[in-house]
Amino acid sequence: MRAFFAMLARDIHVARRNLLPMLVQTLFQPMLFVVVFGRIMTGSGLMRQEYKSLLLPGIVAISMIFSGIMGVAMPLIADFQYTREIEDRLLAPLAPGWLAIEKVVAGMLQALIAGAVVIPTAWVVMGSGIELSFSRPLLLLAVALLGALLAAGLGLVLGCSVSQQFVGLMFSLVLAPMFFLGCTYYPWSALTSFPILQKAVLINPVVYASEGLRAALTPHVAHLPVLGLLVALVFFDAALLYLGLQRFDRKAIG
Amino acid sequence: MSVDIQIRDLVKVYRSAPPAGAMGGGARPGPLPTRGRRRRPKIEVTALAGISLDVPKGSMFGLLGPNGAGKTTTIGILTTRVRATSGEAFVGGLSVAAQPQEVKRQIGVVPQRPNLDLALTAREILVFHGAYFGLPRATIRQRADELLERFQLTARAGDMVRGFSGGMAQRLSIARALMHDPQVLFLDEPSAGLDPQTRVLLWNLVRAEHQRGKTVLVTTHYMEEADALCDRIAIVDHGRIIAHGTPAELKAQVPGGYVLRLRFDRVEESLVERLRSVTGVREVRRDGGEAVDGDAATEDASTGWLDVYADRGGPLVPELLACAVSQGLELRDLHIAEPSLENLFLHHTGRSLRE
Numbered sequence: 021m022r023a024f025f026a027m028l029a030r031d032i033h034v035a036r037r038n039l040l041p042m043l044v045q046t047l048f049q050p051m052l053f054v055v056v057f058g059r060i061m062t063g064s065g066l067m068r069q070e071y072k073s074l075l076l077p078g079i080v081a082i083s084m085i086f087s088g089i090m091g092v093a094m095p096l097i098a099d100f101q102y103t104r105e106i107e108d109r110l111l112a113p114l115a116p117g118w119l120a121i122e123k124v125v126a127g128m129l130q131a132l133i134a135g136a137v138v139i140p141t142a143w144v145v146m147g148s149g150i151e152l153s154f155s156r157p158l159l160l161l162a163v164a165l166l167g168a169l170l171a172a173g174l175g176l177v178l179g180c181s182v183s184q185q186f187v188g189l190m191f192s193l194v195l196a197p198m199f200f201l202g203c204t205y206y207p208w209s210a211l212t213s214f215p216i217l218q219k220a221v222l223i224n225p226v227v228y229a230s231e232g233l234r235a236a237l238t239p240h241v242a243h244l245p246v247l248g249l250l251v252a253l254v255f256f257d258a259a260l261l262y263l264g265l266q267r268f269d270r271k272a273i274g
Numbered sequence: 275m276s277v278d279i280q281i282r283d284l285v286k287v288y289r290s291a292p293p294a295g296a297m298g299g300g301a302r303p304g305p306l307p308t309r310g311r312r313r314r315p316k317i318e319v320t321a322l323a324g325i326s327l328d329v330p331k332g333s334m335f336g337l338l339g340p341n342g343a344g345k346t347t348t349i350g351i352l353t354t355r356v357r358a359t360s361g362e363a364f365v366g367g368l369s370v371a372a373q374p375q376e377v378k379r380q381i382g383v384v385p386q387r388p389n390l391d392l393a394l395t396a397r398e399i400l401v402f403h404g405a406y407f408g409l410p411r412a413t414i415r416q417r418a419d420e421l422l423e424r425f426q427l428t429a430r431a432g433d434m435v436r437g438f439s440g441g442m443a444q445r446l447s448i449a450r451a452l453m454h455d456p457q458v459l460f461l462d463e464p465s466a467g468l469d470p471q472t473r474v475l476l477w478n479l480v481r482a483e484h485q486r487g488k489t490v491l492v493t494t495h496y497m498e499e500a501d502a503l504c505d506r507i508a509i510v511d512h513g514r515i516i517a518h519g520t521p522a523e524l525k526a527q528v529p530g531g532y533v534l535r536l537r538f539d540r541v542e543e544s545l546v547e548r549l550r551s552v553t554g555v556r557e558v559r560r561d562g563g564e565a566v567d568g569d570a571a572t573e574d575a576s577t578g579w580l581d582v583y584a585d586r587g588g589p590l591v592p593e594l595l596a597c598a599v600s601q602g603l604e605l606r607d608l609h610i611a612e613p614s615l616e617n618l619f620l621h622h623t624g625r626s627l628r629e
Contacts, residue, residue: 026405034393104389108399108450110355112406113378274288274356 023114024122030109031126035091046087046134050079051141057205058146069149074241076150077233078204080138081167085202085226087134088171089178089195092127096179097187100271110272120176120268124261127172128165135164139237156236159246163232166253170225173260180267202226207234209242225256277366277380277457277489279329279352284361286322286347286513321347323513324361329491329506334484336504337493338615340625344513345493346386349462352491353383365458379407382451386462386493388443390435396446397422397431400453407454414453421449425479441472448479459483461492465499477503497615501525509619516622521615528621529556530585531613536594537579539604548597549582554590557583559624579607581620587612 035042058075061067099106109119143150154160182190201221203211208231211218221227227244232253234243243249322344329335337345350356352363354374363370365377391399397418404414422428425445435443444464451459461480465473481503484490494500500507501521508518517524525531538545541560549558559581584590587610598605611617620626 022408023406026402026408029405030391030394030402033398037393103392104385104387105391105393107355107385107389108391108403109406111353111378111381111383113375113408114406115375273354274350 023112024118027109027112027114027119027122028126031122032129035126035130042087042090042130043134043137046090046130047083047138047141050083050086050138051145053082053205054079054142054145058142062146062149072146072150073152073238074207074234075205076139076142076146076152077237078202078206078230079142080135080233080237081202081226081230082199082204083138084131084135084164084167085171085174085199085229086195088127088131088168089175091130092123092172092175093179093182093190094187096123096176097182097184100180101184116269116272117265119272120265123179124169124172124176124264127175128168131168131171132164135168151240152237153239154237156239160233160236162250163229163236163253166250166257167229167232169257170229170253170260173257173264174225176264177260177267180264180271198224198226202230204230207231207241208244222252225253225260228252228256278331279327279335279366279458279489279491280362280364281325281327281348281352282362284322284325284348284351284363285359286320286344286351286356287359288319288321289317321513322351322358322361325510325513325515327508327515327518329489332484332487332489333506334481334490334504335492336500336507337491337510338495338497338500338507338619339493339510340495343510345510346462347513348510349383349460349491349493353381353460354378379454380457382454382456382459384444384447384451384459384461384464386466388440388447390438390443390446390450392434392436395432395434396427396438399435399446399450403450403453409454417453417455421452425449441468441476444468444472444476445479448476448483452483456488458489458491461490463493463495465494465496473499497619501615507615509615509622511619511623517618524615524618525613528613528617529583530554531617532584532587532590533611533617533620534582534584534587534590534594535579535607535609535611536582536598536605537607538598539606541578541580542601542603545598545601545603546580548601549580549594552584552590552593552597554586555582555584555594559583583617583621 054075057067058072062069062071096106106119110116143152178190178194202224203221204226208218208221208227211221228249231244232249234241235246235249325344325348337348339345347356351358352365352370354370354377358371366380368377368380370377391402394402400418400421401414404417422431425448427442427446427449430438430442435446438446448461448464459480464480465476468476480490480492492504504521506518506520507524508515509524510516517527546558546560549555560578582594591608595605616626
């Protein structure tokens, strides 16, 4: 167990050293979105003020998922294919699976930090007219943890599946659709007029993270039933973790 | 107390691309099925075709062979990083496959490709490595200082390793491998790409560790290096061990010791017969490694190289030449090799290690 915490300490140490670039990398784009849609579009009257409350949980979800993926997948892709830095930890007297779990825990921490930074920042940037509620702290905690695990689990699976030359494709073919079709910029209920799409997006785990954050932060907005989305999050988390651990093992030992 | 290594009938067949680092330039993909449109061509590479080996306690053991011979794969299996297709490997009596965590405590590994943690400083690399092995803080601090000093890295201890030269990175790799005081040290091509001075420094450091009682297993394709440094050597080629023993024993296996490589405008069986009868000549072989290279000369079967194994080098040349001249043949090229492991490799494989 000491080895496990030493590995976690290493990742935290490295992340702290790169804190500013890391935050900018994960938060800059969502913040541009907040400025354009949460401020300019609503401020100019092109969009209604209520949109701010719809957008904020989605932006939080995007930031969390994105930082989890950046924090887990990108280092793994580089490590396995190029720098081989991870080998020193694979040679530590600890089953490789624990290293994967350590990476997931580190990714969860990053995702939670990203979420914790985005909420107040977006709130300030969007200005008045936003209705956030913290009246369901337990739900918020549960959704945040499950969402962070989702982010890190996705990172683990992608990090062990995508090779360096396809990173660009990963962003455009996997991440972009996941974010755009993840009910991040609109609530799931807004898809009622597109019944096929509304069903289809349910295979996208990001849907449950953004809807879950809506249920926790802006409960007055229509959202998926809480129990259902929690079950879905648990299911996707378990599936991704299982798949990720298997892939990690295969990558770690030739 | 040091520990030994035992390898029994190790076989490794890669069914996907072998990991980077293993299978150097000489990877030999098996027969590729015809490239179908629907299926990716299956890669099947036999890296090890059944290797058995005993590395005695406290020895400095060299695995010598060309790129792609299976050296890195052997190290990979012994260090728990590669799963063997079949066969067994033991480090200090512990099964590598069944007790990998216990084995990892016993071994220190210096990989072929530097894999230092680029996000850390030299000192942090050692400190974190100690922590991965669960060493107490005080031990970690003391050992890190000591190793930095011994490997002449104290001045750069606080620098990120990104800017380290090849020699410094390699020294730090060895220091890291020693952090948890392993009983066996694996070094995979440690001197590849280093300048001669750095190489000497590196070998002195490794030799010092060996004298402290550690078992050292090193791979190299530099014969002189293996000859000078190792007390036992196994020569590997195409995933098999073709010879093993002490350097002296190995060199004694070459008939006569010397090899004279001669190239004539053409070679006739009668010439081979005559050369064989020259006093001091032990063996004459047609067509060395170059002949397989497919240059124009080999198209003509009667032109080519002769390898003459003999107990002398230069003094034998006039006599050999006389044989050729008397048959009306012209000598085109001549190379004399003193007794060396290179000659042994040539004798076993018909190819030169240097190619």
